[in-house]
Amino acid sequence: MSAARGVKRREVSRKRKADKKKVAWSPLPNSSQISFLLTGQKEFLVKEVLYHGGRGFGKSECLIVAYLQHVGKGYGARWTGVILRREIKSLKDLISKSYRIIGAAFPGATFNKTHRCWTFPGGEKLYFDFCKTESDYEQKHHGNEYQFIGFDELSTWESDAVYSLMKTCLRTRRNEDDEDIEDDEDELEEVYDPDAPPLQVRATTNPYGRGKGWVKDYFIDRAPVGEIVYRRGRPHLMHIKGSVYENIRIIKSYIEELECEPDPVKKAAYLYGDWNSIDIAAIFGYHWSEHTVIDPFEIPSCWPVHRSYDDGSDSPFAMLWTAEADGTEVALKDGTKFRPPAGSIIVVAEDYGTEEKNGKQVRRNKGLNMSARPIARRLLKREAGLQEGLLRNCKILPGPADTSTHTGKNIDKGTYPTVFKEMKAEGLKFIDAYKANGSREMSAGIMIERLDATKKQDMTRPHIYFFNTCKYSVKFMPELNRHPDKAGEVAKGPDDHLWDALAYRLTMKKKSKTTGVNPF
Known part of the structure; x- marks a missing residue:
């Protein structure tokens, strides 16, 4: 048997x-x-x-x-x-x-x-x-x-x-x-x-x-x-x-390993497939936090405000208006007090030259194909609106623009209408961005330091904040990729133009006799 x-x-x-x-x-x-x-x-x-x-x-x-x-x-x-x-x-x-x-x-x-x-x-x-x-x-x-x-x-x-x-x-x-x-x-x-x-x-x-x-x-x-x-x-x-x-x-231990992931960002992506989690593979992803994006408030008159600009035609142009905190305390809408460390940068507003439909970008990295003077008029109109609102008490100072705005300056014995000249003729002025060797790595390093200080709320180091009305900055900055061959740099890629404008601001030369870039 x-x-x-x-x-x-x-x-x-x-x-x-x-x-x-x-x-x-x-x-x-x-x-x-x-x-x-x-x-x-x-x-x-x-x-x-x-x-x-x-x-x-x-x-x-x-x-x-x-x-x-x-x-x-x-x-x-x-x-x-x-x-x-x-x-x-x-x-x-x-x-x-x-x-x-x-x-x-x-x-x-x-x-x-x-x-x-x-x-x-x-x-x-x-x-x-x-x-x-x-x-x-x-x-x-x-x-x-x-x-x-x-x-x-x-x-x-x-x-x-x-x-x-x-x-x-x-x-x-x-x-x-x-x-x-x-x-x-x-x-x-x-x-x-x-x-x-x-x-x-x-x-x-x-x-x-x-x-x-x-x-x-x-x-x-x-x-x-x-x-x-x-x-x-x-x-x-x-x-x-x-x-x-x-x-x-699937074996249970695999799921248990995902469930025990200590990093909440990784866990959200790997276990739950959460598209709203910050991409940890991005250069700034790990350092971005819930403290980075804040509600708008009126900027005090004692905080200097600069414009910074990255030019574009077929690809988008990008303008940022940034304020630099001096240690003054401000009152927010909910009554709470806000006093970021002196030297902190607040990205107050943006203008991104991309085609929109119903308030959304139609196609990534697609510009408006506008020439310099119409862009300048649009930016000045936006600036005038800001000075009736969040920047009502502030003077807006010429900040850095990409040196490509000077392209063609020596053509026709210097009479060629460069972007810089055309914008200046409309009343929009800039200074040259700092673009020496190593500047891309420097700007990324400054950004990481600031984001880290903001994330940890370390009041001994300058922070960086974005008003939540800067929708494209808030959207694109956490997505920026690391350069595949230069780990300390941001890779060139679609919709990196707002980053370029911010990078110029972060490495902007001081107006003092100091020849180096600011250490903010």
Whole structure:
């Protein structure tokens, strides 16, 4: 009897193992994975979907399966997909996951290592590739035709440039001989071809990284989780949030490790997928705090106020008005007293030259293409408004502007109308910014010192504050990235213009006989 029971147990064990082999991958029960996959089905199709959250709930695997769910449906070569990472070195893990899933689910599929491409028995193809820059797109993807475009870890792209360019490749053919139907015409595609494959762009990400800001703008801030944004009456965009707590297959110790994370910012991002947490990977992220942004108050007349400016046309121009505390106590609206250490900088107001709609930026890093004199008139008008309000008792002093405003000063024997000259002619004056070697590292170091003092409320060191009405400064400053090769500098990137204006102010030369920069 015992021998018979042993044989039976072995048979049951073999059967269980065989059953497991039959299932290459399955979504977590009652999870966000199911919702994400449903948005790729024709009857529920949403063109662009972001799948986001913290760590540990299978985003990357689900992205691969989002493509695979239409393999073998008869589309053949008309179902061609590409899944992208920003860096080639990041593809290794993604391809390994594809082997585990595709190798089991489609035993007839073959993988070409040179082209990083799976080819399926029905003719479908899935490529794995990297696309770091617009140049990569031009060299490798421009003119290609994909019906599925996936981005893994979307926030690793610092801007939306590659994402926007790749979307132009989202198209299909009505049949093998017909011309392409371009992306902006695909709204009409069902009229021409009811059997066309479901064109879709899919992305996954965590709420941190170099591109967190633009991803948040494009997906998170446009609608609540799970709510569809329509275009031309059709489902166009949405975002779906997942959680590690959905993952019944993950070991408990992994969740416990995330729950025990001592840094509240890291915990908010890694465990809860909180988009409002400060990005700790950013150069100022760790030092930014709840003390940094304050309600506006009227600036005392004894606090010097300076304007600082970074020029821009195709990209935004940026003007800041900053006050420097001298130790005088001020009364806030709620009656509390506020006395920052002498030398503290308060960013009172901003003017950011970017296109807006309903009070929001239309596109990141896009300027107004204004010339110097119209910009000067706009800034002076803004300044006049400030002197009727928060700066009513203050004289506004010429502060630093980027030395690029002098570009062309030697052309035509010095008669060329430089930005500096044109603005001065309108009555807007500046002094030259300090831009010697090391100034970028110096300005970042000063900013970190001030933010740290503000965070710790250390009254022995100067602080830095931003009025909450400076919406773009408050939005962009915590997102600024660290230079990849110079850890002490801010990396050049989209919407860094307000930082440049502030950096000029932080390293502004004193008007005294001292030749060095101020140590604030």
